[in-house]
Amino acid sequence: xxxxxxxxxxxxxxxxxxxxxxxxxxxxxxxxxxxxxxxxxxxxxxxxxxxxxxxxxxxxxxxxxxxxxxxxxxxxxxxxxxxxxxxxxxxxxxxxxxxxxxxxxxxxxxxxxxxxxxxxxxxxxxxxxxxxxxxxxxxxxxxxxxxxxxxxxxxxxxxxxxxxxxxxxxxxxxxxxxxxxxxxxxxxxxxxxxxxxxxxxxxxxxxxxxxxxxxxxxxxxxxxxxxxxxxxxxxxxxxxxxxxxxxxxxxxxxxxxxxxxxxxxxxxxxxxxxxxxxxxxxxxxxxxxxxxxxxxxxxxxxxxxxxxxxxxxxxxxxxxxxxxxxxxxxxxxxxxxxxxxxxxxx
Amino acid sequence: xxxxxxxxxxxxxxxxxxxxxxxxxxxxxxxxxxxxxxxxxxxxxxxxxxxxxxxxxxxxxxxxxxxxxxxxxxxxxxxxxxxxxxxxxxxxxxxxxxxxxxxxxxxxxxxxxxxxxxxxxxxxxxxxxxxxxxxxxxxxxxxxxxxxxxxxxxxxxxxxxxxxxxxxxxxxxxxxxxxxxxxxxxxxxxxxxxxxxxxxxxxxxxxxxxxxxxxxxxxxxxxxxxxxxxxxxxxxxxxxxxxxxxxxxxxxxxxxxxxxxxxxxxxxxxxxxxxxxxxxxxxxxxxxxxxxxxxxxxxxxxxxxxxxxxxxxxxxxxxxxxxxxxxxxxxxxxxxxxxxxxxxxx
Numbered sequence: 025x026x027x028x029x030x031x032x033x034x035x036x037x038x039x040x041x042x043x044x045x046x047x048x049x050x051x052x053x054x055x056x057x058x059x060x061x062x063x064x065x066x067x068x069x070x071x072x073x074x075x076x077x078x079x080x081x082x083x084x085x086x087x088x089x090x091x092x093x094x095x096x097x098x099x100x101x102x103x104x105x106x107x108x109x110x111x112x113x114x115x116x117x118x119x120x121x122x123x124x125x126x127x128x129x130x131x132x133x134x135x136x137x138x139x140x141x142x143x144x145x146x147x148x149x150x151x152x153x154x155x156x157x158x159x160x161x162x163x164x165x166x167x168x169x170x171x172x173x174x175x176x177x178x179x180x181x182x183x184x185x186x187x188x189x190x191x192x193x194x195x196x197x198x199x200x201x202x203x204x205x206x207x208x209x210x211x212x213x214x215x216x217x218x219x220x221x222x223x224x225x226x227x228x229x230x231x232x233x234x235x236x237x238x239x240x241x242x243x244x245x246x247x248x249x250x251x252x253x254x255x256x257x258x259x260x261x262x263x264x265x266x267x268x269x270x271x272x273x274x275x276x277x278x279x280x281x282x283x284x285x286x287x288x289x290x291x292x293x294x295x296x297x298x299x300x301x302x303x304x305x306x307x308x309x310x311x312x313x314x315x316x317x318x319x320x321x322x323x324x325x326x327x328x329x330x331x332x333x334x335x336x337x338x339x340x341x342x343x344x345x346x347x348x349x350x351x352x353x354x355x356x357x358x359x360x361x362x363x364x365x366x367x368x369x370x
Numbered sequence: 371x372x373x374x375x376x377x378x379x380x381x382x383x384x385x386x387x388x389x390x391x392x393x394x395x396x397x398x399x400x401x402x403x404x405x406x407x408x409x410x411x412x413x414x415x416x417x418x419x420x421x422x423x424x425x426x427x428x429x430x431x432x433x434x435x436x437x438x439x440x441x442x443x444x445x446x447x448x449x450x451x452x453x454x455x456x457x458x459x460x461x462x463x464x465x466x467x468x469x470x471x472x473x474x475x476x477x478x479x480x481x482x483x484x485x486x487x488x489x490x491x492x493x494x495x496x497x498x499x500x501x502x503x504x505x506x507x508x509x510x511x512x513x514x515x516x517x518x519x520x521x522x523x524x525x526x527x528x529x530x531x532x533x534x535x536x537x538x539x540x541x542x543x544x545x546x547x548x549x550x551x552x553x554x555x556x557x558x559x560x561x562x563x564x565x566x567x568x569x570x571x572x573x574x575x576x577x578x579x580x581x582x583x584x585x586x587x588x589x590x591x592x593x594x595x596x597x598x599x600x601x602x603x604x605x606x607x608x609x610x611x612x613x614x615x616x617x618x619x620x621x622x623x624x625x626x627x628x629x630x631x632x633x634x635x636x637x638x639x640x641x642x643x644x645x646x647x648x649x650x651x652x653x654x655x656x657x658x659x660x661x662x663x664x665x666x667x668x669x670x671x672x673x674x675x676x677x678x679x680x681x682x683x684x685x686x687x688x689x690x691x692x693x694x695x696x697x698x699x700x701x702x703x704x705x706x707x708x709x710x711x712x713x714x715x716x
């Protein structure tokens with residue numbers, strides 16, 4: 025009997041072990057140290073991220089941050105996706121002009137619509153700021169929020185970046201998507217905080233970044249509540265700007281929309297300076313990072329920090345680089361820190 | 371051997387069952403039909419809530435709502451806490467006047483501060499709207515967001531409602547807190563959408579409602595980013611109103627701050643009409659509810675719907691009552707639908 029008992033005990037223990045392992049498998053898989061940032065080369069930038077996550081999530085750490093306070097904010101253009109040679113949303117607005125003129129033929133011979141319709145890239149690039157605002161107003165406002173979302177959705181599903189012949193949403197930086205996932209896996213709520221349009225980014229943020237629309241903070245206009253001819257209520261997008269979510273507008277927008285100071289912030293240009301500064305000014309562990317575009321082979325090279333070519337789209341001046349060095353913000357070198365840039369890279 | 375095998379098999383199965391039950395216990399406890407709304411009397415209001423939750427969370431239901439779209443919005447004053455005889459935040463502003471005058475003694479003899487300092491309740495109640503705005507501006511703006519939060523936190527911890535001699539945050543409606551918890555347990559994200567100040571409610575929303583600051587939408591002013599004498603950045607609260615989160619401002623604020631249409635909305639007055647209308651105008655199952663204050667014994671009675679006394683604080687006119695009946699919005703009778711009103715009620 026003892027022999028049988030032993031045999032059954034062994035079988036029992038083996039089966040219990042199997043059952044337990046099925047139950048514990050996800051936890052074990054999580055605990056196993058797989059690299060959470062496989063698209064990053066080993067170096068100070070990768071180390072800073074991992075050290076920050078450990079310091080703020082280990083309950084024994086003096087820098088522990090309770091889960092509800094774990095907020096991380098990401099600029100979009102140049103930080104999480106390509107923004108050269110021009111911001112994708114500006115391309116969207118230019119692409120929408122023919123449809124706007126079709127609906128309002130009287131605009132055909134009016135500037136700046138006439139120039140945009142001409143397709144003359146040099147002339148379009150030279151349009152003064154005021155003309156650009158006219159195009160933004162005509163293509164981003166005046167329609168219902170549903171109509172706008174549908175228009176953006178169509179564009180995002182078809183428009184391609186000429187250099188790569190890829191959808192703009194395929195030109196997101198895989199290393200940054202890994203950081204978002206890594207932070208979320210450690211209890212962080214991730215937000216986009218962009219100078220771009222809030223309603224624009226919300227259309228694809230969940231699918232592309234895993235960030236729901238309510239966690240997108242961006243430049244935002246007002247809306248006006250009204251009724252259609254059947255008495256159904258709808259919201260119309262107004263040209264009135266409520267939040268210019270750039271520079272000082274970023275911490276202001278973060279306060280308005282989130283109401284908490286981030287513990288981690290990621291940017292790439294002067295427009296992100298105040299967001300990083302505001303993030304770092306909080307108590308305890310804070311992570312502030314700036315992407316430096318120093319890789320014209322795989323993406324683009326612009327600064328003008330570190331002798332890189334100058335640009336008006338996502339300017340990273342030497343003064344910002346020096347400030348980062350002085351304040352302990354980490355500059356991410358695209359060239360050296362990123363093993364691959366896009367998901368479609370090998 | 372067979373007998374022993376049977377015995378061990380029985381032991382094995384029993385132990386496996388025990389292990390499995392330990393693993394499954396939380397799920398089973400959840401499935402067991404404990405009443406999720408114990409402070410509600412059986413009736414059409416309670417039934418409407420439960421039916422809505424079942425219809426939108428049962429994956430086999432034609433009205434199933436995917437988890438990410440489960441948004442529920444709650445007005446605050448008169449919907450989740452007492453707002454009579456006056457909105458709590460207005461009491462806060464009046465209570466702050468002595469401190470404001472102490473900091474700026476030149477206001478002592480200037481109206482409306484002089485009248486507020488006199489303590490003459492009748493005279494205070496008669497102050498014209500413009501004077502009230504001066505008091506709001508003086509007590510809600512001009513300081514850093516941290517200073518404001520600290521001032522509100524102090525007040526909330528000490529100020530009491532004279533009728534009950536209880537903290538204002540103790541005068542939240544237990545039945546509505548149960549609805550919030552019930553919705554959250556079923557995957558809903560709960561939001562406060564209040565005409566009151568966003569920064570004010572955010573101070574206590576997590577503790578009192580289980581709603582984090584980033585899920586509070588309210589009337590909101592701008593802030594200005596600046597630096598203190600040590601170069602540390604901070605945000606100052608501006609008197610400029612960005613969002614008047616009342617009436618049509620509620621759907622506009624919901625779009626700005628959430629970017630999704632709610633599936634359930636709760637209010638109590640004309641200020642909530644558009645939020646309910648906007649909620650109901652979406653596809654599929656929608657829940658729209660209005661609290662009617664018809665219980666002067668346990669709380670207050672005001673309408674003027676259904677012959678209740680008229681009021682300027684949380685007006686519920688007969689036209690709104692008729693609209694609710696016509697559109698299938700559920701009117702919650704405090705008197706009949708709520709078994710108890712406050713957590714401290716027996």
